[in-house]
Amino acid sequence: MAQGLSKNHRQLDLAEAIAKRWHWKVNVSCDTALSQCYVECDRNQLLELCRWLIDDMDYALGSLIVEETNENWLLRYVFYGEPDSEAVHLGLRLDKAEKTTVPSISPIIHAADWQEREAWDLFGLRFEGHPRLIDIVRHEAWPAEIYPMRKNFDGSQPGPHPPVERPFQPYHVVQAPGAFLMPIGPVFSDAAESALFLLESVGEDVIRIWPRFFYKFRGVEKIAEGQAVDRVLLLAERFSGTSSFAHSLAFCQAVEAICRVDLPSRAQALRIVFAELERFRHHVAAIAGICNSTALAVATSQAGILEEEALRLSGTLTGHRYLFGLNKPGGVTLDLNDRQCEDLSSGVQAIFLKLARLYDLLRYSSSFLDRLEEVGMVTKDQARNYGLVGPIARASGLARDLRQVLPYALYSEISFEVPQEEEGDGYARLRLLFREAEQSAKILQKILSFLPPGEIAAREVALKPGAALGWAEAPRGATFHWVRLDEQGRVRRYHLTTPSFTNWHGFHFAAEDFAYQDFPIIMASFGLSNAECDR
Amino acid sequence: MWEWVWEGIRSGIVTTAYPAREETASGVSPGFPTDLPRTFAAAGEASVAASCCPTEALLSEDQQVVLREPRCIHCYRCLRQTETPLAWQWQGNYEWAVSPHPRVELAKKFGRSFRRSLHLRILDAGACGACLSEIEQLNKPYYNMHRLGFFVTPTPRDADVLVVAGPMTEHMRQPLLSAYEAMPTPKAVLALGACAIFGGVFGTSFASMGGVASLIPVDILVPGCPPPPLAILHALLALIGRVEPAACELNSSSPGGERGD
Ligand code: SF4
Ligand code: SF4
Numbered sequence: 001m002a003q004g005l006s007k008n009h010r011q012l013d014l015a016e017a018i019a020k021r022w023h024w025k026v027n028v029s030c031d032t033a034l035s036q037c038y039v040e041c042d043r044n045q046l047l048e049l050c051r052w053l054i055d056d057m058d059y060a061l062g063s064l065i066v067e068e069t070n071e072n073w074l075l076r077y078v079f080y081g082e083p084d085s086e087a088v089h090l091g092l093r094l095d096k097a098e099k100t101t102v103p104s105i106s107p108i109i110h111a112a113d114w115q116e117r118e119a120w121d122l123f124g125l126r127f128e129g130h131p132r133l134i135d136i137v138r139h140e141a142w143p144a145e146i147y148p149m150r151k152n153f154d155g156s157q158p159g160p161h162p163p164v165e166r167p168f169q170p171y172h173v174v175q176a177p178g179a180f181l182m183p184i185g186p187v188f189s190d191a192a193e194s195a196l197f198l199l200e201s202v203g204e205d206v207i208r209i210w211p212r213f214f215y216k217f218r219g220v221e222k223i224a225e226g227q228a229v230d231r232v233l234l235l236a237e238r239f240s241g242t243s244s245f246a247h248s249l250a251f252c253q254a255v256e257a258i259c260r261v262d263l264p265s266r267a268q269a270l271r272i273v274f275a276e277l278e279r280f281r282h283h284v285a286a287i288a289g290i291c292n293s294t295a296l297a298v299a300t301s302q303a304g305i306l307e308e309e310a311l312r313l314s315g316t317l318t319g320h321r322y323l324f325g326l327n328k329p330g331g332v333t334l335d336l337n338d339r340q341c342e343d344l345s346s347g348v349q350a351i352f353l354k355l356a357r358l359y360d361l362l363r364y365s366s367s368f369l370d371r372l373e374e375v376g377m378v379t380k381d382q383a384r385n386y387g388l389v390g391p392i393a394r395a396s397g398l399a400r401d402l403r404q405v406l407p408y409a410l411y412s413e414i415s416f417e418v419p420q421e422e423e424g425d426g427y428a429r430l431r432l433l434f435r436e437a438e439q440s441a442k443i444l445q446k447i448l449s450f451l452p453p454g455e456i457a458a459r460e461v462a463l464k465p466g467a468a469l470g471w472a473e474a475p476r477g478a479t480f481h482w483v484r485l486d487e488q489g490r491v492r493r494y495h496l497t498t499p500s501f502t503n504w505h506g507f508h509f510a511a512e513d514f515a516y517q518d519f520p521i522i523m524a525s526f527g528l529s530n531a532e533c534d535r
Numbered sequence: 536m537w538e539w540v541w542e543g544i545r546s547g548i549v550t551t552a553y554p555a556r557e558e559t560a561s562g563v564s565p566g567f568p569t570d571l572p573r574t575f576a577a578a579g580e581a582s583v584a585a586s587c588c589p590t591e592a593l594l595s596e597d598q599q600v601v602l603r604e605p606r607c608i609h610c611y612r613c614l615r616q617t618e619t620p621l622a623w624q625w626q627g628n629y630e631w632a633v634s635p636h637p638r639v640e641l642a643k644k645f646g647r648s649f650r651r652s653l654h655l656r657i658l659d660a661g662a663c664g665a666c667l668s669e670i671e672q673l674n675k676p677y678y679n680m681h682r683l684g685f686f687v688t689p690t691p692r693d694a695d696v697l698v699v700a701g702p703m704t705e706h707m708r709q710p711l712l713s714a715y716e717a718m719p720t721p722k723a724v725l726a727l728g729a730c731a732i733f734g735g736v737f738g739t740s741f742a743s744m745g746g747v748a749s750l751i752p753v754d755i756l757v758p759g760c761p762p763p764p765l766a767i768l769h770a771l772l773a774l775i776g777r778v779e780p781a782a783c784e785l786n787s788s789s790p791g792g793e794r795g796d
Contacts, residue, residue: 156740156741158739159742186710187656187658188689189689190689191659191670192659193662194661215661215706216660216662217705218702218743219740219742219743222740223738223742230589231736234610235737238663238735238737238760240663240664241664241665242665242668244663298540298542301675301676302542302546304672305676307672308672312561312563314562315561315562315565317562319565319566319611320565320609321669322665322668324565324608325611325612325615333616365538365539529664531661531662531663
C-alpha cells in the first residue's frame with residue numbers, strides 16, 4: 001500500500017512539473033494502474049517536450065505509435081526512464097483534412113529515425129525535418145502511392161506487383177580509389193535469416209555497412225486488424241518464434257490492461273517462470289552462435305548440446321520446445337506441479353553448470369578472445385543516442401531493463417540483478433549473455449521453490465473497447481505492444497516495437513572499419529532476429 | 536588447445552540413433568493430437584468440438600472429427616482450452632513428412648547416387664526463427680545429419696534441395712525464384728512447417744502468399760510449427776527414398792490458404 005501511495009505521489013509530481021513548465025498549456029493526465037503519464041500537446045510543444053524528457057529527465061524513446069481515425073491522425077510517443085520513474089506518453093492529434101506534416105523529432109532523438117521512417121512508409125505521414133525520409137518497409141516493387149497501413153487499404157488481397165518501377169539503388173558514400181560495394185544476401189550463409197547487407201569497402205577492410213531489412217515483412221500489424229483477440233495472440237506468439245513467450249506476454253498484458261483484469265498470483269509467477277526459461281534458452285543459443293562464428297568447433301558443439309538440452313527441457317515440461325501456446329489473456333494455459341517445478345529447476349541448474357564450465361574454457365582461450373575483443377564496438381553514448389535496448393545496451397554500460405524500470409508480472413517482488421558491462425565490444429556482450437543466463441537460472445530456482453498457490457488464470461476476461469500499451473523485457477530487449485480493441489472486442493490497431501528493430505538501427509556503429517572475416521562475429525555477437533525486426 | 540580436445544572427448548557421443556532406432560528422449564517433439572478421427576453422438580457436437588481449432592486442422596465431417604496434420608500449429612487449444620471436456624490424446628512422435636508423390640517416384644528423382652550426399656539450401660521466406668533454429672539443430676551434435684549424408688550449402692548452385700520456411704513473403708518472391716532457377720537439376724523443394732505449407736497463422740495477405748506451393752512445385756511437406764529436427768530428418772530420408780512418406784493430394788499441399796476467422 002505504501003508503495004502504491006508513493007507511486008501516486010511520484011506521478012502527480014511529474015504531472016505537475018510538466019504542466020507548470022508548459023504554463024498549464026498542456027493537458028496532463030495520470031493513470032496509476034498503467035503507471036503512465038499522458039501529455040496531450042500540440043505540434044509546437046512537441047519538440048520542446050521531447051528535448052526536456054531526453055536531456056533533462058534522461059528518458060528514452062520506447063515507441064512511436066500512429067493511429068488513424070476518420071478525421072485525425074493520432075500520434076503517441078512513448079518514453080520510459082530509469083527505474084522508479086513513470087512512463088510518459090506524449091499525444092499529438094493532427095487533422096487529416098489539413099494535410100499537415102508532422103514535426104520530426106529525429107534530429108534531437110536519433111532513436112526516432114527508423115520509427116518515423118516506418119510511419120512515413122506505411123501511413124504516408126511526412127515528417128518535416130527528418131534527415132533521410134526514405135522507404136524502409138516497402139521494397140521497390142511497391143507503387144509509391146500505396147500506403148499499406150492506411151484504413152482504406154485492403155490487406156487481405158494479394159499485394160500489388162507491377163513491374164519494378166524504381167530499381168533498388170544501394171547507397172554509396174565511400175569515395176576512394178578502388179572503393180567497391182559488396183552485397184551479402186538476401187539469401188546467404190547456412191541458415192541465416194533473409195536480409196541484405198551492403199558492405200562498402202576499399203580492399204581488405206570494410207568501411208561501413210548498409211543493412212536492408214523487411215524481406216520478411218509479413219504485415220503482422222495489418223493482418224491483425226479486424227481479427228479476434230485469440231487470433232491475434234497467435235500472431236503475437238509466432239512472428240518471432242525465438243522470443244515467442246515474451247511477445248505473447250506483452251500482447252496479453254496490453255489486453256489485460258484494457259479489460260482491467262486482475263491476475264491470480266500463480267499465473268503471474270508462472271509467467272516469470274516461462275519468460276526466464278525462454279531468456280535462458282535464448283542466451284544459450286546466442287552463446288552457441290558466437291562460438292560458431294569464431295569457428296571454434298568443440299565449443300560450438302558443446303554449446304549446441306546445451307541449446308538442445310534446454311529445448312528438450314522446455315518441450316518436456318510445457319509440450320512445446322519454443323514455448324508456444326502458454327499464454328492467454330488473463331493468465332497461462334498450463335500449470336506445473338511440484339514435481340515438474342523440481343525437474344525444471346534442477347534441469348536448468350544442470351545446464352547452467354555445464355555452461356559455466358564452457359564459459360571458463362572460453363575465457364582462457366586466447367585465440368577465441370582475440371577475435372571478440374574490440375570487435376563490434378558500441379559506446380555508451382552511441383547506445384544512449386540510438387536508444388538501444390537489451391543485452392547490447394547493457395554491454396555498453398546502459399543498464400536499462402523493463403523488468404526493473406516498469407515492473408510487470410511479479411518482477412517487483414523478486415530480487416535479481418541486472419548485469420552490466422562497460423566495454424561494448426563482442427566480448428562484453430558474450431560476458432553479459434552469460435551473466436544474464438546465470439541470473440535467469442537464479443530467478444527460476446527462487447521462484448520455482450515457492451510458487452504461490454491458486455488459479456492459473458483469471459476466471460473471465462470480458463473484452464472491452466479501449467487501448468493500452470503492453471510491454472516486456474524480451475530476451476533481446478524491450479518490446480512494446482500497442483493494442484486497441486473496438487466495440488466487438490476485435491483488434492482495431494496493433495503496433496509492435498521490437499528490440500531487434502530498435503537495435504538493428506544502431507548496428508552500423510558496430511560494423512565500421514573492420515576486416516571481412518569479422519563480419520559473422522559482429523553479427524553473432526549482436527544476435528538479432530530479422531523476423532522480430534521485420535514483423 | 537588440449538583442454539578443448541579433452542572436453543570434446545569427455546562429453547562423449549550424444550547423437551540420436553534415429554533412423555536405425557527410434558528416439559525415445561522426451562521433449563524432442565511437440566506432438567499432434569492422436570486418437571483421431573473421433574466419432575461423436577451428434578454432428579453438432581462434433582462441429583463444436585472442432586471449432587476450438589484456429590487453423591481448421593480439426594475438421595468435423597458428420598459425426599466425426601478428423602485431424603489434418605499439415606494445418607496443425609501446436610497451439611494446444613484442443614487440449615487445454617476447450618469448453619467441451621475433450622481428453623484428446625497427445626503424442627510426441629515425429630515421422631510426419633507427407634508427399635504428393637509416392638516413394639518410388641521420389642527415389643527415382645535423385646536415384647542412388649544422391650543417397651550419401653544431398654546438399655540443402657535453406658531459404659528463409661519469412662520464417663519466425665523457430666523453424667530455422669530447428670534446422671540448425673540438425674547440424675549440431677544431437678542430430679548431426681552429416682552422418683546420414685545431408686549437408687547445408689551456402690549457395691543454391693550447389694544445392695539439390697531447396698528447404699523453404701515461412702509464409703512466402705512478397706519481398707522474398709524474387710530471391711526465391713532466382714535461387715530456384717540457379718539450382719542444377721535434379722532439384723527438389725521441401726516445404727518446412729505450417730507457414731511454408733499453407734501460410735500458417737499469417738495466411739495469405741498483401742504481404743505473404745500463403746505457402747511456397749503457390750510459386751514453385753513442392754516435393755515434400757513437413758508439418759509442424761516448428762517441425763522438430765527429427766521430423767525434418769524423416770523428410771530428408773523420404774526424399775532419397777529411404778523411408779515412405781505419407782501420401783497427400785497435390786492440392787492439399789496448400790489446403791485452403793484463406794485466412795479463416
Ligand atoms: S493443437 Fe491447435 S492447431 Fe493443432 S489441432 Fe489442436 S487446436 Fe488445432
Ligand atoms: S511454421 Fe511455425 S515455427 Fe515455422 S516459421 Fe511458421 S510460425 Fe514459425
